Amino acid sequence: MSMTLVQVVVSGLLLGAIYALFSSGLTLIWGMMNVVNFAHGDFVMLGMYTAVVIWTALGGGPWASVPIAALLIATLGIASYFLLVRHIMKGPMLAQILGTFGLALFLRYGAFNVFGANFRTLPDTLVGHSFVLGGIRFEGSRVLAGAVGLAVTLLLHFMLTRTAIGSRMLAVSEDATAAQLMGIRPQRMQALAWGLAGAATGIAGALIATFFYTSPTVGETLAIVAFVTVSFGGFGSVLGALVAGLIIGVVESVSAFEIGPVYKEVVVYVLFVLVLWFRPQGLMGKT
Amino acid sequence: MVKVTRRSVTAGAGLFALGMAGKASAQPATVKIGVIYPLSGNAASAGNYSKMASELGAEIVNNGNAELAKFLPFVSPTGGLPGLKGAKIQVVTADNQGTPAAGANQTLRLITQEKVVAVVGSYQSGITETASAIAEKYGIPFLTPESVAANLTERGFKWFFRTTPVAGDFARAYADFLKEQKAGGKKVDSIAIIHENTEYGNSVSSVIADTFKKDGLNVSQNISYSANSTDVQPQVLQLKEKNPDVAIFISYTSDAILYTKTMKEQNWKPSILIADDAGFNDPKYVKEMGSQVEGLISRTSFGVGKPGSVSAICDALYKKKTGGDGLDDTSGRGLQGFFTLVDAINRAGSTEPAKIQAALKATDLKQDQMVAGYKGVKFDAKGQNTLASSIIVQMKGGQYVPVWPKANATAELVLPYKGW
Numbered sequence: 001m002s003m004t005l006v007q008v009v010v011s012g013l014l015l016g017a018i019y020a021l022f023s024s025g026l027t028l029i030w031g032m033m034n035v036v037n038f039a040h041g042d043f044v045m046l047g048m049y050t051a052v053v054i055w056t057a058l059g060g061g062p063w064a065s066v067p068i069a070a071l072l073i074a075t076l077g078i079a080s081y082f083l084l085v086r087h088i089m090k091g092p093m094l095a096q097i098l099g100t101f102g103l104a105l106f107l108r109y110g111a112f113n114v115f116g117a118n119f120r121t122l123p124d125t126l127v128g129h130s131f132v133l134g135g136i137r138f139e140g141s142r143v144l145a146g147a148v149g150l151a152v153t154l155l156l157h158f159m160l161t162r163t164a165i166g167s168r169m170l171a172v173s174e175d176a177t178a179a180q181l182m183g184i185r186p187q188r189m190q191a192l193a194w195g196l197a198g199a200a201t202g203i204a205g206a207l208i209a210t211f212f213y214t215s216p217t218v219g220e221t222l223a224i225v226a227f228v229t230v231s232f233g234g235f236g237s238v239l240g241a242l243v244a245g246l247i248i249g250v251v252e253s254v255s256a257f258e259i260g261p262v263y264k265e266v267v268v269y270v271l272f273v274l275v276l277w278f279r280p281q282g283l284m285g286k287t
Numbered sequence: 288m289v290k291v292t293r294r295s296v297t298a299g300a301g302l303f304a305l306g307m308a309g310k311a312s313a314q315p316a317t318v319k320i321g322v323i324y325p326l327s328g329n330a331a332s333a334g335n336y337s338k339m340a341s342e343l344g345a346e347i348v349n350n351g352n353a354e355l356a357k358f359l360p361f362v363s364p365t366g367g368l369p370g371l372k373g374a375k376i377q378v379v380t381a382d383n384q385g386t387p388a389a390g391a392n393q394t395l396r397l398i399t400q401e402k403v404v405a406v407v408g409s410y411q412s413g414i415t416e417t418a419s420a421i422a423e424k425y426g427i428p429f430l431t432p433e434s435v436a437a438n439l440t441e442r443g444f445k446w447f448f449r450t451t452p453v454a455g456d457f458a459r460a461y462a463d464f465l466k467e468q469k470a471g472g473k474k475v476d477s478i479a480i481i482h483e484n485t486e487y488g489n490s491v492s493s494v495i496a497d498t499f500k501k502d503g504l505n506v507s508q509n510i511s512y513s514a515n516s517t518d519v520q521p522q523v524l525q526l527k528e529k530n531p532d533v534a535i536f537i538s539y540t541s542d543a544i545l546y547t548k549t550m551k552e553q554n555w556k557p558s559i560l561i562a563d564d565a566g567f568n569d570p571k572y573v574k575e576m577g578s579q580v581e582g583l584i585s586r587t588s589f590g591v592g593k594p595g596s597v598s599a600i601c602d603a604l605y606k607k608k609t610g611g612d613g614l615d616d617t618s619g620r621g622l623q624g625f626f627t628l629v630d631a632i633n634r635a636g637s638t639e640p641a642k643i644q645a646a647l648k649a650t651d652l653k654q655d656q657m658v659a660g661y662k663g664v665k666f667d668a669k670g671q672n673t674l675a676s677s678i679i680v681q682m683k684g685g686q687y688v689p690v691w692p693k694a695n696a697t698a699e700l701v702l703p704y705k706g707w
Contacts, residue, residue, distance in 0.1 A: 004528045007553075011520040109327075117331030118571045119540055121548070124579075130552050139552040211552075212517075213544040217328055221515055221541075256521035261512035262484050264521070 003135055008257045009250055010136050014146040016249020020242040021149030022204035022222060023229040024156055025077075025197035031160075031236025032173045032193035035085060035096050039104035041223025043198060045111060047073050047205015048214040052120045061126045062144065062210060069206035070199040077198025081191045104219070111216035120214045127210050145207035150242070152200055157238040169193060173236075232272055234285020243283055247271075317377045318368065318638055320345070320628065321397035323408035323418060328385025329514060329541045332571045333617050334410055336609070337433070338380055340621035341407060343601070343608050345376040348629055352604075358597050358656050359626070361633035370633035379403055383414045390414035394421040394429075404638045405430065407625055410617075411539075412436035413486035419447050428631075428644050432624020433617055436490040440669040446640075448647050450624045450664055452675035454494035457586050461495060461561060462502045464584075464679050464691055465533065473702060474532045474558060479508035481522065481546070482537035488514075491537050491563060507531055514542045519549050527555040534559075540566040547576045551707050558703035560584065568616045568687070577685035582705040586677045588659045589619030590689055601658050614658070623659035627652065660695075 026040045037043075050069035054060045080103060088099035128140035160166040169189045171179040176186040212218070229248055233240030248268055256264035275283065322341040325334035347355060351366035360369065367373030379401045381393035390409050397403045398421065405428040409415045415434035422429035423444045430448045431439065437454050440447065469475040480495060482488035488511070496506050508529055510522055519542065526534060534557040536546060543566030550556065561584045566572060568585060591613065592598040601622060602614045614622065627650060632638070635646035652664040663674035679691035683698060690700040 002528075004524050008521055008524055011518075011524070015518050015520070112327065112331075117326065117335045119332050119544060119569075119575065120571075121544060121575045124548065124551060130554070137553055142552075211548060213541055215329070215331070215541065217331065218541075221329075221517060225517055252518065253521045256512075256518075257525055261510060261516065261519070261522050265513070 005254075005257070007136050008253050010138075011142075012250035012253030013246060014138075014142045014249070015253060016246035017146035017149040017242075018142070018204075018208065018245075019225055019229050019249055020153050020245030021145065022201065022208065023226040023233075023241040023245060024153045024238050025199075025201035025204070026226050027230045027233065027236055027238055027241045028156065028160075028193055028197040028200070030230065031238075032169060033085075033089065033190050034173075035089065036100065037197070038097065038100040038223075039080070039107055040201065040226055041219030041221075042104045042107040042111075043073055043076065043201040043219075044205045044208065044222050044226075045214070045216065045219035046076065046107060047202040048209035048212070048218065049111065049115060049120075049205075050202065051206040051209035052122065052214050055122050055126070062206060065206040065209075066148075066203050069202035071202070073202030073205065074195045074199040077194035077196075077201070078191050081194040085194065086187065086190075108216055108219060115216060117216065122210050122214075124211075139211065141207075141210035145204075145210065148203060148207055149245075152203060153238055153242040156196065156200060157242075160238060165192075228268070228272055231282055232275055234279075234282025236286060237282070237284040240282055240284030317375050318371065318632060319377045319379055319401060319403045320625075320632075321379050321381065321394070321401060321403035321406040321408075322625075323381040323383050323390065323393055323397065323406060325385045325410050325414070326380070326382035328383075330385055330410060330539050332540055333565075333569045334383075336570060336612070336615070336618045337410060337621040339609055340605065340614065340618040341378055341380075341625045343605055344622050344625040344629065345378045346608075347601075347604065349375045352600070354595070354600055355597065359630070361626070361630045368629070368633050370636045371638075376629065381408075383409050383411070383418065385411070385414075387414050387417040391417040391421050394418040398422065398425045398427050403427070404632065404640060405628055405643055407432065407621075407628055410434065411485065411487060412439060412490065415439060416486060419444065422446055427640050428628070428647055430624050430628045430647070432621045432627075434487070436486045437494055438486075438490060440671045444670065446644060448627075448666055448670040448672075450627050450659075450661070450672045450675060451620050452588060452661075452677050453671065454491045455498070456675065457563070457677050458491075458495040458498035460586060460677055460679060461535070462498050462504060465499075465504055465559070466502060467691075468559065468702070475504065477505055477507035477529070477531040478533040478535065479510065479526055479529070479531040479557075480506055480535045480537070481508075481510045481512070481526070483514040483539055483542055484511045485514065487539075487565070488537045495535065495537075495563075512542070514539045516542060516545065519545045520553065522546075523549045523553050523555060526557075527553055530555075530557070532558055533561065535561040535563065536567065537563045538566040540569040540572055543567045543569070543572055544576060547579050551579055556704055556706045560704040560706075564616055570612045570615050570618075573615070573682075573686065577682060579707045580682050581684075581707070582701055582703070583682040584690075584704075585680050585682070585687060587616040587680045587687060587689075588661065588675070588677045589614055589616045590660050590678070590695070597656060598658050598660075620659045623657065623661070623664070626658060627664050 047069040051065035054065040130139040172186045172189040233244030255267035353364040355362045356364045363369045383390035409418045412434040419429040482492035631646035635642040678695045680687035681690045688698040689695045
């Protein structure tokens with residue numbers, strides 16, 4: 001294997017960890033309440049703008065912007081739950097889809113209004129320069145985003161599967177009425193899920209902003225990847241999103257390098273369709 | 288079947304009366320011009336600058352400008368179109384949303400609902416293609432100030448006009464430029480073309496590849512990618528592995544930013560880096576990324592002329608409107624296109640599409656009337672401006688300066704490409 005190909009695979013793995021990071025919030029909400037949040041990409045976009053604003057207003061880097069973005073988008077998530085999602089969940093499936101889709105448009109065009117259509121970028125040096133390790137180049141901001149992505153998704157996974165609060169959340173997702181009879185308040189758990197998903201999404205946004213461009217429509221571009229990652233990995237499975245993210249990142253990079261960038265999506269989607277053909281619930285989803 | 292009620296009869300009579308009143312006053316008070324640009328989507332940044340250029344054009348005509356009135360017959364010192372008894376222009380904007388389908392729908396809305404007399408737009412060649420097809424069908428003049436795909440003027444359209452230079456013009460400019468560098472001892476043995484895969488990138492890259500082939504320049508790599516990509520590392524690594532002497536990018540804004548960042552991350556630079564205008568000329572790109580691409584070569588059709596010239600006056604007015612950003616290649620060409628249409632409407636002395644079409648065909652604007660750096664505007668039978676031209680510029684200290692041909696140069700060409 002040539003050195004360049006190793007570099008391609010490494011870049012793909014890092015990219016995959018980042019895909020996993022911004023997909024985990026989406027999969028969490030689906031797993032908890034069977035609601036697809038179509039505004040997910042726009043949550044990421046707002047996380048990115050948080051980082052941009054903190055950089056331009058305060059000169060702060062990711063150490064300041066990541067926690068603030070996490071807090072802000074978590075608040076947004078909880079507010080969306082109480083003001084919108086809680087109500088539309090009582091309606092038919094279509095109401096849920098259109099409800100969160102409406103939220104997406106509201107946030108996107110709100111961003112156009114506040115920030116304008118212009119592209120913003122953060123300075124490359126915010127996180128640190130790229131470095132060479134064993135002949136492979138690593139970009140500081142991507143390494144940070146990838147590492148945090150890995151940590152956050154694993155943390156979410158362990159919280160859901162190994163802690164009491166996680167068990168309570170899963171109980172609500174399985175049968176809200178039964179959980180309520182056991183003394184769990186479903187609304188509180190669901191609000192918590194939206195808060196956690198928002199926090200993870202905010203972190204993702206603030207980190208992606210360090211190496212990606214920020215614009216009001218960037219959420220659209222990223223959301224497609226998130227939806228593919230989540231359905232590939234299995235709706236509701238955080239660990240699935242991680243594995244799927246890594247697979248997609250590597251497959252995309254290698255096929256873009258070996259076959260050509262216009263065909264990378266063909267390869268990814270053929271794989272995607274094959275997985276769903278044999279495992280409609282995704283790699284790690286529940287049936 | 289239409290049900291005849293008293294209300295509808297009254298309304299009909301009212302409309303009839305209005306129609307008569309309109310005829311009686313001989314001239315309309317406003318001329319509606321449709322302006323369609325990407326105001327959302329990935330090219331929204333450039334689209335909004337172009338939209339502001341058209342708005343500025345309308346403001347200049349409506350409010351009057353004594354200085355410009357000396358050069359431009361459609362501008363009066365006091366305001367209003369001289370040829371239409373002081374009629375004002377109303378710009379009706381529409382968002383093409385970055386998709387050919389929305390471009391067609393919005394053009395349909397402008398024509399059938401807003402009743403515009405002509406349409407200007409639509410930045411992306413692929414969208415201009417669908418939008419102008421609607422205008423053609425309805426017999427409404429469509430003028431594109433900036434779409435360069437060759438086939439747009441090859442469709443036999445009767446209502447389509449283009450003021451910008453086309454792919455063939457700047458492919459020639461690049462080829463001549465590179466041959467001169469080769470003659471001067473620079474290494475130009477392998478050339479990579481990296482282009483986005485819609486109408487703009489595909490057509491421009493194929494014209495460049497053909498022109499280069501005829502001129503004996505070796506295109507060793509041709510990479511096509513989607514402008515919506517979330518990641519371009521593999522492409523940059525492909526380039527790094529083959530390491531061509533020259534790389535030519537044909538990109539929109541978001542992908543231009545990603546390539547710039549990724550090339551720095553992977554520490555790869557060719558000795559000559561050329562970017563074909565578009566994304567690399569977006570004011571936001573220049574502002575945010577300019578310091579990372581020192582020595583980047585691009586083309587432009589806009590340069591601020593000497594004080595008192597049409598371009599200098601318009602540039603100053605545009606800065607006032609945008610709060611600091613001057614005209615650039617895209618917005619400069621945009622305003623030129625808008626002015627060309629207004630000039631035709633003014634000469635037509637009418638808002639009838641057929642008369643505007645006839646006036647457009649008779650357009651004969653001179654070099655000293657130009658906002659863009661053209662030799663003038665004069666359309667051939669296909670609707671292409673035969674006097675359009677472009678110059679080669681180089682990024683120096685965060686802004687583009689003309690370096691080639693020698694006659695237009697204000698600064699020395701510096702090679703190899705320095706980057707960051």
